[in-house]
Amino acid sequence: MAESAVTDTGGTVTRPDGMSGFVDDWSSDQRAFKNVSWGKAMMWIFLLSDTFIFSCFLLSYMTVRNSTTVPWPNPSEVFALSFGGEPIPLILIAIMTFILITSSGTMVLAVNYGYRNDRAKTAILLLITAAFGASFVGMQAFEWTKLIVEEGVRPWGNPMGAAQFGSSFFMITGFHGFHVSVGVLFLILIARKVWRGDFDTEKRGFFTSRKGRYEIVETMGLYWHFVDLVWVFIFAFFYLW
């Protein structure tokens, strides 16, 4: 009993760092992640499983692209956009990348102001992040429309080359866009709670009945940064390859 009491107060007992700390934490009783709450640990583990899902998508994309004997459409040209003059390669994708990075920055600021208990700033920054996310999804809808209507790309074929281009594209960016959309809803939900002061009054959640804490903003941030992270890989492998 005395032993578990010591581990429970994790913060007061100084634990070793480095490799011996790692072995110590993992071999300790009950709880391996000492200063991480269950909510944050579970978000990390969910993100790990999501990493595997996106890895499998990108892997299957690599496999079909590597194994087709038909030339692959050049993404630099397919995703070019002209504003009256010469088409600029990948310009829409570049703008989408910058939007997502900007939203990551506002998210990290929201987390920071959340831990300072700055209710108004946190809520506003969360809403700005949601707005950037929504505009990202909007641009993706525009990109899909252009590809489907003007270029005639279908999951089973396209006029520019290998048929696998369409299926990989819609699968990968579709799943990522779905993640962004869910993230926007999640952001608005948390922003509403922050604005209402749920985390200042420690109002209990309707689902978990646990006290509301600003830590949820950080957990939300982990999800949002992960969405940005996945886009980094999609941008490199799908658009720049």
Add this chain to the structure above:
Amino acid sequence: MAQADAHAEGQQHPLGIYIKIWGWLFVLSTCSYLVDYFHVEGYLRWSLILIFMMLKAGLIVAVFMHMMWERLALLYAIIVPPVLVMVFIAIMALESDYTFDTRYIFFVGGS
């Protein structure tokens, strides 16, 4: 009690580091876009794209997701499994090369 402690140890860091990393992410994204814009080709293109990609991913995970301040117990639990995906990538790269060869022989070359 444990909950209160975890809260007290929440990730609180000066704003300066976030702003700095934010700036770097913009610089790296611009660089990787310019690789395509100036039509850099071959091995140079590939190494540049992969370097910029890994740097961006590393900065996001380390600073924005606070991994550099977490204990090793969490870091290893999350970072090591995706590294093993490399093995899967190697297997599928070999397999797709083989598929390409057979398709080439039977559908294209016809020898």
